[in-house]
Amino acid sequence: MISSPLMTVMVDAVRKAARGLRRDFGEVENLQVSRKGPGDFVSAADRKAEETLRDALMKARPGYSLVLEENGIIEGTDKSHTWHVDPLDGTSNFLHGVPHFAISVGLEREGQIVAGVIFDPIKDELFVAERGKGAYLNNRRLRVSGRQDMADALMGYGTPYLGRGSHPRLLRELGAVMAMAGGTRRMGSAALDLAYVACGRLDGYWERDLQTYDFAAGVILVREAGGYVTSADGAAEPLAARSVASGNEVLHRELLALLKKVQAA
Numbered sequence: 001m002i003s004s005p006l007m008t009v010m011v012d013a014v015r016k017a018a019r020g021l022r023r024d025f026g027e028v029e030n031l032q033v034s035r036k037g038p039g040d041f042v043s044a045a046d047r048k049a050e051e052t053l054r055d056a057l058m059k060a061r062p063g064y065s066l067v068l069e070e071n072g073i074i075e076g077t078d079k080s081h082t083w084h085v086d087p088l089d090g091t092s093n094f095l096h097g098v099p100h101f102a103i104s105v106g107l108e109r110e111g112q113i114v115a116g117v118i119f120d121p122i123k124d125e126l127f128v129a130e131r132g133k134g135a136y137l138n139n140r141r142l143r144v145s146g147r148q149d150m151a152d153a154l155m156g157y158g159t160p161y162l163g164r165g166s167h168p169r170l171l172r173e174l175g176a177v178m179a180m181a182g183g184t185r186r187m188g189s190a191a192l193d194l195a196y197v198a199c200g201r202l203d204g205y206w207e208r209d210l211q212t213y214d215f216a217a218g219v220i221l222v223r224e225a226g227g228y229v230t231s232a233d234g235a236a237e238p239l240a241a242r243s244v245a246s247g248n249e250v251l252h253r254e255l256l257a258l259l260k261k262v263q264a265a
């Protein structure tokens with residue numbers, strides 16, 4: 001584990017918000033059978049978790065700015081630090097009672113992500129990383145997968161929600177990756193997709209049309225686990241591009257080549 005004051009702040013905030021989320025998920029499972037469904041209840045759970053995170057982070061680091069999914073941007077007095085906070089990543093899963101979602105908090109310092117925490121409260125899996133200090137799942141040091149052959153690889157991806165992003169482009173990209181990869185997965189949480197690349201469960205992952213809070217924490221996790229992350233078009237810093245491609249050195253390079261080939265076609 002990483003025992004820095006910064007990590008303590010981040011982990012405490014995330015664990016606090018997770019308690020409410022875990023309780024609310026139990027209720028969501030009951031609400032599936034109601035005609036109206038759990039939509040409003042989930043929005044409230046999401047907002048509550050975000051308020052808990054916002055309050056804890058603002059209290060511990062008063063000057064830092066925040067980019068929050070529900071409450072937008074809060075400008076702080078310290079212009080060099082920004083939190084990127086997703087209180088519930090994997091909302092569709094949560095809404096449908098699928099136990100695969102996470103809280104994600106990343107810290108940006110002068111344009112670079114320097115720390116990240118992703119917590120899956122159902123599996124009790126805490127992924128943490130800090131620049132120069134490594135990446136961990138609970139107490140285990142993480143490494144990206146060592147697979148070198150795309151034909152053995154399990155590749156994650158994301159689908160743009162209805163009305164957002166380009167489905168035809170994704171279908172072209174997916175077609176190219178499916179033709180080469182051992183398998184593909186759309187798991188439904190960008191934060192966990194990157195955490196899974198960091199711990200070698202997925203060999204690679206790409207997605208477009210993201211927001212910074214979806215993937216900020218995941219970027220540092222993958223890098224500290226020895227992996228590569230760029231935008232889906234190969235830009236070194238994915239944050240501004242709002243897209244990601246990731247994997248170990250070999251598979252990341254191959255993934256980028258496949259995405260580029262489709263783009264050019």
Ligand code: IPD
Nearest residue numbers: 088089090091158159188189190
């Ligand atoms: C979404 C998830 C999903 C990704 C979407 C995101 P949300 O975040 O990360 O995996 O495909 O692009 O918007 O809405 O569940 O916080």
Ligand code: CA
Nearest residue numbers: 069086088089
């Ligand atoms: Ca969210």
Ligand code: CA
Nearest residue numbers: 086089090214
């Ligand atoms: Ca999200």
